[in-house]
Amino acid sequence: MGLQPTYExxxxxxxxxxxxxxxxxxxxxxxxxxxxxxGQREEKSKRMANLHYWFHMLxxxxxxxxxxxxxxxxxxxxYRSYFKFAWRGMLRQKLQTSFHLLGLIVAxxxxxxxxxxxxxxxxxxxxxxxxxxxxxxxxxxxNPQTRTPHPMAQALVDDFPxxxxxxxxxxxxxxxxxxxxxxxxxxxxxxxxDEPNGYFVDSTFFDVFSFKPIHGNVKEALxxxxxxxxxxxxxxxxxxxxxxxxxRLSFNGMEDMLEVAAVVEDTPKNSHxxxxxxxxYVSLKSLQFNDPWMSWDDFGHFNYLKLAPGxxxxxxxxxxxxxxxxxxxxxxxxVEALKTGENxxxxxxxxxxxxHSNIRWELEANGSYSYLLIYGISALFILLISIINFVNLNxxxxxxxxxxxxxxxxxxxxxxxxxxxxxxxxxFTTFLALALSFVxxxxxxxxxxxxxxxxxxxxxxxxxxxxxxxxxIAIVTAFVSAIYPSLYLNSFExxxxxxxxxxxxxxxxxxxxxxxxxxxxxAILMISGSIIIKNQISFLKNKDLGFKQENLLVVEVDDFxxxxxxxxxxxxxxxxVLDVSLVSNVPGGxxxxxxxxxxxxxxxxxxxxxxxxxxxxxxxxxxxIEAGRMLNKEFSADSSGTAFVLNKTAIRELSLEDPIGKQxxxxxNEQLVKGTIVxxxxxxxxxxxxxxxxxxxxxxxxxxxxxxxxAKVSPANLKETILSVESNFKEVYPEGGFSYRFLDDxxxxxxxxxxxxxxxxxxxxxxxIFLACGGLLxxxxxxxxxxxxxxxIRKIMGASASQILWLMNFKYLLIAGVSxxxxxxxxxxxxxxxxxxFTYQTGIDPLAYVLTAIAVLFLIGFTITLISMKTVKSNPVxxxxxx
Amino acid sequence: MKGTQLGEFEELxxxxxxxxxxxxxxxxxxEEIINQTKRKxxxxxxxxALSRLDEKGFLESELAEGTHERGGRRKxxxxxxxxxxxxxxxxHELRNSLFNQIPEMALKIV
Numbered sequence: 003m004g005l006q007p008t009y010e011x012x013x014x015x016x017x018x019x020x021x022x023x024x025x026x027x028x029x030x031x032x033x034x035x036x037x038x039x040x041g042q043r044e045e046k047s048k049r050m051a052n053l054h055y056w057f058h059m060l061x062x063x064x065x066x067x068x069x070x071x072x073x074x075x076x077x078x079x080x081y082r083s084y085f086k087f088a089w090r091g092m093l094r095q096k097l098q099t100s101f102h103l104l105g106l107i108v109a110x111x112x113x114x115x116x117x118x119x120x121x122x123x124x125x126x127x128x129x130x131x132x133x134x135x136x137x138x139x140x141x142x143x144x145n146p147q148t149r150t151p152h153p154m155a156q157a158l159v160d161d162f163p164x165x166x167x168x169x170x171x172x173x174x175x176x177x178x179x180x181x182x183x184x185x186x187x188x189x190x191x192x193x194x195x196d197e198p199n200g201y202f203v204d205s206t207f208f209d210v211f212s213f214k215p216i217h218g219n220v221k222e223a224l225x226x227x228x229x230x231x232x233x234x235x236x237x238x239x240x241x242x243x244x245x246x247x248x249x250r251l252s253f254n255g256m257e258d259m260l261e262v263a264a265v266v267e268d269t270p271k272n273s274h275x276x277x278x279x280x281x282x283y284v285s286l287k288s289l290q291f292n293d294p295w296m297s298w299d300d301f302g303h304f305n306y307l308k309l310a311p312g313x314x315x316x317x318x319x320x321x322x323x324x325x326x327x328x329x330x331x332x333x334x335x336x337v338e339a340l341k342t343g344e345n346x347x348x349x350x351x352x353x354x355x356x357x358h359s360n361i362r363w364e365l366e367a368n369g370s371y372s373y374l375l376i377y378g379i380s381a382l383f384i385l386l387i388s389i390i391n392f393v394n395l396n397x398x399x400x401x402x403x404x405x406x407x408x409x410x411x412x413x414x415x416x417x418x419x420x421x422x423x424x425x426x427x428x429x430f431t432t433f434l435a436l437a438l439s440f441v442x443x444x445x446x447x448x449x450x451x452x453x454x455x456x457x458x459x460x461x462x463x464x465x466x467x468x469x470x471x472x473x474x475i476a477i478v479t480a481f482v483s484a485i486y487p488s489l490y491l492n493s494f495e496x497x498x499x500x501x502x503x504x505x506x507x508x509x510x511x512x513x514x515x516x517x518x519x520x521x522x523x524x525a526i527l528m529i530s531g532s533i534i535i536k537n538q539i540s541f542l543k544n545k546d547l548g549f550k551q552e553n554l555l556v557v558e559v560d561d562f563x564x565x566x567x568x569x570x571x572x573x574x575x576x577x578x579v580l581d582v583s584l585v586s587n588v589p590g591g592x593x594x595x596x597x598x599x600x601x602x603x604x605x606x607x608x609x610x611x612x613x614x615x616x617x618x619x620x621x622x623x624x625x626x627i628e629a630g631r632m633l634n635k636e637f638s639a640d641s642s643g644t645a646f647v648l649n650k651t652a653i654r655e656l657s658l659e660d661p662i663g664k665q666x667x668x669x670x671n672e673q674l675v676k677g678t679i680v681x682x683x684x685x686x687x688x689x690x691x692x693x694x695x696x697x698x699x700x701x702x703x704x705x706x707x708x709x710x711x712x713a714k715v716s717p718a719n720l721k722e723t724i725l726s727v728e729s730n731f732k733e734v735y736p737e738g739g740f741s742y743r744f745l746d747d748x749x750x751x752x753x754x755x756x757x758x759x760x761x762x763x764x765x766x767x768x769x770x771i772f773l774a775c776g777g778l779l780x781x782x783x784x785x786x787x788x789x790x791x792x793x794x795i796r797k798i799m800g801a802s803a804s805q806i807l808w809l810m811n812f813k814y815l816l817i818a819g820v821s822x823x824x825x826x827x828x829x830x831x832x833x834x835x836x837x838x839x840f841t842y843q844t845g846i847d848p849l850a851y852v853l854t855a856i857a858v859l860f861l862i863g864f865t866i867t868l869i870s871m872k873t874v875k876s877n878p879v880x881x882x883x884x885x
Numbered sequence: 886m887k888g889t890q891l892g893e894f895e896e897l898x899x900x901x902x903x904x905x906x907x908x909x910x911x912x913x914x915x916e917e918i919i920n921q922t923k924r925k926x927x928x929x930x931x932x933x934a935l936s937r938l939d940e941k942g943f944l945e946s947e948l949a950e951g952t953h954e955r956g957g958r959r960k961x962x963x964x965x966x967x968x969x970x971x972x973x974x975x976x977h978e979l980r981n982s983l984f985n986q987i988p989e990m991a992l993k994i995v
Binding site for chain 1 (some may be wrong): 891911912927928930931932937948951953954955956958959960961974985
């Protein structure tokens with residue numbers, strides 16, 4: 003019989019099938035597929051036939067046909083039994099297991115959270131295209147600032163090929179350089195908001211910042227006069243979902259002045275400035291001809307540059323001192339300072355602004371690198387403590403498993419198999435902890451964000467690098483913890499173990515005690531550190547600021563065009579209002595500044611922050627008058643703005659003696675105001691306590707100048723007081739939006755980062771000591787089992803309970819003592835360093851260390867006593883009889 | 886032991902095994918089902934059903950000789966067992982009885 007040649011089905015598919023298919027089914031299945039394939043090949047192309055073969059082959063991957071894992075594999079059966087052992091072992095010692103897991107989960111969670119937080123904080127502005135090449139030009143003199151002259155941006159582009167694009171921006175400032183809100187109104191639908199975060203931006207804004215447009219042409223939008231660009235959410239407030247381009251908005255009551263020219267995406271949260279709307283410089287320039295603000299004289303704009311990719315920013319920065327003087331028109335002294343590098347223009351990489359720049363007029367409160375460092379170190383400490391716990395407990399447990407290993411070895415287990423079992427069990431625990439920690443992180447994400455006012459998202463952790471790091475931590479921990487027990491247990495002969503080898507001593511105690519000391523050192527560093535941080539922060543919060551910050555109600559009046567005296571009188575009438583004062587700036591906000599000099603000593607100029615005030619500031623804020631008098635509009639010199647009140651620092655820096663009545667000149671840009679010093683106030687901290695008090699000048703404004711109305715209110719019935727103030731406000735200014743805040747809340751906000759740090763360090767140091775004590779507890783409970791007989795004999799010989807407890811405690815208290823000796827100097831060194839970041843420091847209180855020492859020693863003693871009490875109290879006969 | 890219910894597809898396979906007696910095996914059962922019902926059926930699905938029927942005791946099987954077109958692999962020939970026959974009858978009767986209980990009216994509307 004002539005046999006037809008047959009077609010061979012795809013080899014890989016057949017091979018795969020043979021791998022996964024049950025042996026007893028394989029022949030018929032493969033036969034059917036083979037036969038099917040022959041038919042297919044007769045009808046179709048080889049490719050199609052192969053495809054069909056594959057399809058049907060894969061269709062066999064169903065429960066009935068697949069091999070049960072480990073049916074015939076020794077290795078798999080063995081690992082399955084390891085798994086079983088591990089599982090049973092974990093269930094047998096529930097307390098220990100849950101502590102093991104809990105410790106690791108807490109550590110993984112803390113690390114995950116802190117990592118996310120650090121990652122978020124360092125991600126600022128990285129969403130911009132070319133973020134690596136964008137820089138802000140800052141002016142670094144004795145009192146560094148973020149702002150530089152407007153023409154500088156364009157001049158840099160013109161003169162240097164490496165500058166591709168540049169842009170000037172400026173927040174919409176009110177008088178006294180307070181960020182102004184703008185009343186925007188959609189007349190058609192009568193929707194009004196007091197809109198904050200408005201920016202003037204030059205027409206090149208979108209060349210530098212790649213914020214994504216949604217509607218309209220952003221480039222053209224910035225060329226049109228009185229065009230406004232809105233962010234998406236702001237546009238929706240006024241116009242709903244529809245495309246608003248071409249619609250009109252009123253600006254501070256000027257009807258339909260602005261035309262919506264474009265809509266862009268909302269600024270991401272991790273941007274170092276966030277805007278609600280943008281108005282082009284083109285509009286500004288159409289109004290104000292020869293405004294000194296637009297000239298080289300006024301360091302009043304935020305200038306951003308985009309350099310060509312790969313430009314060395316430092317090298318470029320070095321070219322500026324030779325280039326700038328031709329525009330600046332400075333005298334020789336200033337040019338000299340620029341050339342020597344005493345004063346300089348610095349390029350700040352945009353991505354480093356949030357964490358590393360904290361100079362005058364930052365657009366928003368920036369983060370702090372030093373706090374992130376504290377968080378990171380704390381998280382690492384907790385991880386270290388937790389890993390040591392795991393390792394220590396595993397090594398201490400080794401002796402308990404002697405018999406198991408003996409039996410295994412008699413049955414023919416190799417050393418490597420004993421080793422692999424221990425590794426497997428440790429890996430099982432660490433991976434379980436890792437998986438559970440992700441569950442825990444998801445559950446704790448919101449509470450954590452609320453607690454520390456954070457923006458982290460656990461989903462960000464699903465990245466290759468993070469996962470790899472976490473996995474390797476889990477693996478390394480498991481290996482380290484398994485090495486000692488397996489080496490130790492492997493060192494005995496199987497027969498010896500089964501014959502009844504008794505190991506009374508736990509091996510590896512010196513390693514374990516060393517690791518214990520490391521844990522204590524870490525915990526002590528964290529506790530003492532957090533006490534000192536707490537001291538410093540409460541010092542900042544409670545420091546006398548030189549004025550009374552409580553019960554001060556601040557009402558915004560910057561968009562009120564009417565007579566403010568009427569408003570003031572009206573609010574003065576409100577129930578519960580004690581004093582009212584009109585001011586341009588409030589403490590805790592930002593201040594404009596200009597140079598001042600004594601008329602008889604023009605060479606000594608100092609920059610002074612300025613504040614426009616009225617008659618009642620000193621009483622409202624409870625300022626202390628050092629000499630002379632406060633301002634009074636009754637005097638013509640006062641009301642014409644030629645009478646000045648200075649603070650003490652200003653007097654000192656101007657080296658004025660007997661200042662009252664001295665002539666003083668105030669250089670308000672081009673305009674020189676000549677006046678007389680009529681009073682001196684004691685220094686008060688009008689900025690945050692991160693910076694020292696700088697010179698200040700106060701005067702009555704000649705025209706518009708007041709932005710806020712500050713009312714001292716009585717603390718009783720605050721609600722009614724506010725309602726009363728609001729109704730009086732509305733009476734005078736019915737179309738205005740009433741917005742108020744309390745000054746101490748605003749000042750509190752200067753210390754947001756400190757508050758967060760305080761909460762976090764307290765939490766983390768509590769976790770660290772809890773974990774360290776928990777580890778100790780685990781070890782002691784194992785150690786004490788080994789020493790039951792010893793303790794019993796001692797009792798029979800007449801030792802008292804306290805003597806035995808002392809015996810148990812002594813060694814560990816000694817370890818704690820050594821740890822204190824190591825940790826305290828380290829802590830003092832680092833905390834001194836940290837405190838030196840602050841202008842106002844509390845100093846290191848030795849009490850912090852005394853408290854730490856007492857707390858640590860007490861907790862250790864307490865833990866040990868707690869666990870040994872049962873053994874110590876038990877009848878010694880019971881323990882001795884069982885032999 | 887698993888339940889002795891007959892699923893819809895299982896019943897179909899069981900019937901076809903009877904139809905093809907004595908030459909019923911995986912591949913020709915599948916072909917017969919495709920030809921008779923125009924349903925698309927994967928080979929794996931047929932085998933899966935066969936193995937379930939085997940477990941329930943409705944089928945018995947033996948290996949036949951290998952043939953050339955199967956590359957020398959043997960095939961497994963299936964036969965209906967007594968309990969398989971009973972199960973089929975039970976299903977058949979149940980259907981008929983239910984069908985007969987439907988009032989005339991209900992069918993007219995359809």
